[in-house]
Amino acid sequence: MKAKITLSTIAEHLGVSTATVSLALRDSSLVAKATREKIKASAAELGYIYDRRAASLRTSRSGIIGVLMHDITNPFYAEILLAIEDELEASRRIFLLCNHRDNLKTQTNFIDTLLQFGADGVIVSPALGTTAQDLEKIEHNGLPVILIARSIEGASVPTFRGNDKQGIQIATQHLIDLGHKEIAFIGGLRDTITGRERSDGYLTALNQAGIKPDPALQMGSQSTRLDGYESVRALFASGKNPTGIVCFNDLIALGVMSGLRSIGKEPGVDVSVTGYDNISEAEIFSPALTTIWNAQQEIGKAAARAMVETLQGGGAGVKSIYFEPKFVERNSTSQI
């Protein structure tokens, strides 16, 4: 371990001031080109490491964007994250990631940490139970907030997500068009906005088709493969025999298809299954999953852009966007 190299080390080394070194390293035209080159060369040679803590303390800008998500192991969020990453990279900002798994305490702790590090802004897919006041607290401390995937009632922050009710309605209608009458809806927590809206879309489609919804066919849960697997097994074990299943998301659908196989039913043949999101795996599963694209790439890109714009002072122009879902038909659904 070596002694720390700072601006003054370089300044002394070359007989200039730290102000000059600081400006030169940021390539300011205030410093003569020759001096700049000399300083940069010296910095590289000495192995100088820029101290962001000091700089951030002085400027009160940190270049940090906090990103909070439910579950990065869910490809839907991973794909949003990729898009954010691509977008922020161009702006030379870095992001701190928190996987809160719908735990409000984890979310709160992380936000406190962001505040302590002087983060510039936060993009958040809010944990269950997040209130408009929670978001106001962040904004009150000077950080712009942007919501993705879930909206919060009463919050006046830009929000980027899909039109969930419409999306699930399309999926349900697709099964109805194929002749299905006993259609289950599996996954999603009813106390989230997405859970409610998707449930709504399902019920609306059934009602429009004159099918009476059966509460025993509606099973809420978290949204992992395991939840789908267990729910569908429980459903059939309870004596129900739906021929179509609308799933809250693709992960649930993949779990449901595995669960169906485990009880001797072939998905796409014996039971039709729809997903939601269109994660990349949907295409390569067998049977390939009929699903609804949930605009994850667009959501990530729009959120990151809106954040950068806001930080550059153009936040007034940022508007919430509800992306149109797109239907993707594959092999997991068929005529009854």
Next chain:
Amino acid sequence: MKAKITLSTIAEHLGVSTATVSLALRDSSLVAKATREKIKASAAELGYIYDRRAASLRTSRSGIIGVLMHDITNPFYAEILLAIEDELEASRRIFLLCNHRDNLKTQTNFIDTLLQFGADGVIVSPALGTTAQDLEKIEHNGLPVILIARSIEGASVPTFRGNDKQGIQIATQHLIDLGHKEIAFIGGLRDTITGRERSDGYLTALNQAGIKPDPALQMGSQSTRLDGYESVRALFASGKNPTGIVCFNDLIALGVMSGLRSIGKEPGVDVSVTGYDNISEAEIFSPALTTIWNAQQEIGKAAARAMVETLQGGGAGVKSIYFEPKFVERNSTSQI
């Protein structure tokens, strides 16, 4: 947005010094209990936010641990991460995560960022092409390094991973014991240490059984579901007809099983498939995957503990561990 509340705001407010406030907020017994209480109450009331940049600048400790991984969407790494998270939480440290996707440049950039923020240490699953010198550069800047999942030749840093050669040998032997003779090996990059060791384990088992390895049955690749899916389809399309497939990891195996189905072959019946890692999904896929447990929970826990120990000055006692793989038999393999 309010004016910033600092130690001096509180100090002025109560007519004490900032030194006293600083000590009181960290609950130092140097400050009278009554004073402490008063200060804490005032801090809470004013909405004081501790400035870690300033503190870290002063103490040159940041409480940040960097964690670098190939791919957090791979549950193997996600499960390691969970274990690290649990362990670090207890020590009041936070971690910064980087998903480098085997891109050396992404890794380098992130490490530079860590250095700039004055991180205390780094736990890394190194990107392809990382050298012992790269790690030395980090240590040279005062950060202890701990490796997980992959080791680096010539590096003298603590490493926590499984015994890969042995693990794959067990899987291959299992297929041999079931009577398979045409056994493929799919996935993994041969230029990584894990890729080489697992390939080695496969070849060793075949050789011991007197089976001549066929190069056309060995397909290296990245390690996603999609890679498994495409590889197995290409393999059968090329005219080969293995009855058993040893996969580099579980994700590959899941992709392979989907790929088999897509060409009309039933995994576990027509073709036996083994995985590696034992991620949670292995158990709920249909057929449930026969695989090798790769100690991910243990790896994460050991790495985080070793890091905390090192930072507390007990690093001399930290030794590398190669965890024993465990065979888990399920339904994706059967007698030929």
Next chain:
DNA sequence: CTGAAAGCGCTTACAG
């Protein structure tokens, strides 16, 4: 084009 000086918000000897 370059330098001297102040200050961001902490913590830590040191003095009393």
Next chain:
DNA sequence: CTGAAAGCGCTTACAG
């Protein structure tokens, strides 16, 4: 038990 003062490593007016 409490306070005054220095200093961590930057950046930014300001002066020349």
